[in-house]
Amino acid sequence: MKSTGKKTTSLVLIASAAFALSGCSTIKAVQPWEKGNLAKSAMTFENDRLESRYGEHIYTSRESASGGAGVGGGGCGCN
Secondary structure, eight states, rough: HHHHHHHHHHHHHHHHHHHHHGGGGOOOOGGGGGHHHTTGGSSSSOOOHHHHHHHHHHHHHHHTTTTTTSSOTTSOOOO
């Protein structure tokens, strides 16, 4: 009887994995008329250039280093 329980459990796991992975197969490409919506300034990480420059100025003042906002490492010179 124990082997039947293991088989049922394994079948349920396989079925749930197949169901979860089937959701990934329906991703479709962005159509040309939809690209205009993605190119809006609200869709960028740095929406306001003045605000991002101010934030970078605060960061460099605090860390005593310039640049390196997008890479690892600290203001102490150790990378």
